[in-house]
Amino acid sequence: MHVPDGFLDAPTSVATGAVAAAGIAVALRGARRELDDRTAPMAGLVAAFVFAAQMLNFPVGAGTSGHLLGGALAAILVGPWTAALCLAVVLLVQSLLFADGGITALGTNVTLFSIVAVGTGWLTFRGLQKVLPKRLSLVPVLAGVAALVSVPVTAVAFVGLFAIGGQAPIALGTVLTAMLGWHILIGIGEALITALVVSSVIATRPDLVYGARGLLARRTLEIRTPTSGGAAS
Amino acid sequence: MRTRTFLLAGLVVALLLGGIGSFYASSHPDGLIHVAEKTGFLDSADDSATSDGPMAGYEVKGVDDPRLSGGLAGVVGIVVTLALAGGLALAVRRRGPRDADVDA
16 A cells, blocks of 8 residues: 555645654654563564565455555564554665655655554554453464454545545545455455464464563463373463 | 574565565555556656666666566565664663563
8 A cells, every 4th residue: 555656745745744753753662662682673573574575465356456564463563663663664665765655655654554554453453352362372363353454444544645635536435435445355365464474473482472462471370280181381 | 492593584484575475476556556546546646756766666677587686676675674673673672681571
């Protein structure tokens, strides 16, 4: 969903630039709480991985493709504030080095990816965690659902921005229907990829999954006596 | 799995995806561009200021083979992103002893 230059008018681009800058400033402070010696390298890897995954467009219907947004994935792996920073770095590299996403549109893209996608993904994930049993095995499933939700919501956010500053007189209902339709489909792909990646990390290093913190401590506090006969947990 | 092993494995996966997998990715326009095209606002797009850059569009100028060109662009992007994001994360992180309740 990389927005090119010119889709939105200058005042809207400037405004989203300000929103993005404010978001990044807040994220820098929040990320400090999420990052330490152990988790900082993970943030670098997550950003690199999201960059790579965003190159892998998958077909979603005749003549259309989708790609991972990565907001929910990053938020669950490294925490929402760090995720916002990771996505912003990815977008910066993409727009400056590869002309993927506009330069004047950078504020728009950071707003959509780092704030809306990450925010929706994280809040959905946390909301689900609060009402469901606290189990490590549920984390990839909830991650998938959060990812599924985050994509169409981000698409609707774009339509909102288009309503404010779109540079072509297209009926909003038309744009909204089309964007929602495709991005619900793309959200399914996002959900599958997110669930797969999160479950892979949980299988190898669950302590490096921000969204699973607290669940691990719960698990390892179980005391097994030798006579219970079970294998190591 | 040791952290270093894990991080290296993750990086290798990323490099394989971006360096090789990207060649097989769909070349259809993504959802937003497709919608813009069909509903009629694609023409309002302007080329970005970097669209003449040496790696614009994930193709390295001067490298003729499309696999190599795209793969190289992917690898460069991954490494640059890793360096920038990792550097930022290291700069922002809390230093010193870990929190007591963080699982080792």
